Amino acid sequence: MSVQSFHNATVFPLIETQVSQLLKDELLKVSGITLVNNPKYADLVLSGTVVSAAEIPLALSSTQGIEQYLVEIVLSAKVTGYDGKIIWQGGSIIGGAPMYVNNNLAIFQQNQSYAMNEATQSAVSRLVSSMAHNLKSAVFIIPNQSLSQPLSPQVPGGMASPFPNSPGAPGGIPQQPGVPGGIPPGTIP
Numbered sequence: 015m016s017v018q019s020f021h022n023a024t025v026f027p028l029i030e031t032q033v034s035q036l037l038k039d040e041l042l043k044v045s046g047i048t049l050v051n052n053p054k055y056a057d058l059v060l061s062g063t064v065v066s067a068a069e070i071p072l073a074l075s076s077t078q079g080i081e082q083y084l085v086e087i088v089l090s091a092k093v094t095g096y097d098g099k100i101i102w103q104g105g106s107i108i109g110g111a112p113m114y115v116n117n118n119l120a121i122f123q124q125n126q127s128y129a130m131n132e133a134t135q136s137a138v139s140r141l142v143s144s145m146a147h148n149l150k151s152a153v154f155i156i157p158n159q160s161l162s163q164p165l166s167p168q169v170p171g172g173m174a175s176p177f178p179n180s181p182g183a184p185g186g187i188p189q190q191p192g193v194p195g196g197i198p199p200g201t202i203p
Contacts, residue, residue, distance in 0.1 A: 015041065015049055016056035020089070021063040029064050029134070033089065036138040044146065058101065060145075062091030065106070067130070069113065083113040085129040087137040093145060104144050109137025 017037050022030035037060065041047045053059045065088040073082035087110070092103040113129035116122045 015047055015058040015060060016051065016053040017041065017049065018053065018059060018061040020061070020091075023063050023065055024067040026064075026067045026130070029067055029087075029130075032131075032134055033064055033087075033138060036135055037142070040138050040142045044142065057096050059094045059096075060091060061094070062089055062141075064088075065090050067133075069126075072112065078115075081115050083115070083129070084110050085113050085126075085133040086110045087130075087133040089137045089141050091141055091145070093149065102145055102149050104141060104148070107137055107141045107144060109133045109135065109140060111136060 017034055020030040020033045020037075022028075038049055041049060041060075050056050066086070067088075068086050069083040070086060071080045071082075072084045073080070075081050086108060089107045089109075090105040091107065093101045095101050109132075111129045111132035113125050116125060
């Protein structure tokens with residue numbers, strides 16, 4: 015898989031670089047993912063946009079004004095195959111984190127940076143989770159197995175069993191007498 019640099023549609027500079035790097039880090043945590051820099055050598059290419067980054071007032075005080083913001087990051091992404099066809103597309107993937115206001119400018123900027131990082135990490139985690147869930151790919155759930163290998167055991171006739179732990183599947187649950195699909199009663203060997 016190749017992760018392309020995301021497009022930045024916000025006023026926050028370099029947030030796309032942070033998103034792209036966090037995506038790479040998150041995907042490396044997922045078993046079976048191999049990242050490549052050149053999309054020509056990738057089976058899948060992930061690209062997208064940082065749609066928005068906003069600080070939304072969350073808590074107000076009659077004496078202090080705004081005391082807390084919600085920092086919100088919105089991502090849109092798509093995965094294309096080696097042939098350029100879109101395999102998965104996810105829009106409006108949102109991550110958020112609280113940011114507390116402080117009258118000390120240095121502390122306020124530190125809180126802002128921390129909240130932006132947390133919101134970005136949250137959005138990236140949700141994006142990877144959504145992508146993995148919707149692709150339902152072996153690359154996200156089975157370590158050390160390529161996409162060209164079957165996801166489940168083969169049954170006679172060359173068809174993969176959709177239920178590898180079902181009765182009758184190789185290595186599956188033993189068939190039981192009197193159970194629909196099981197061994198007929200009175201024929202126990």
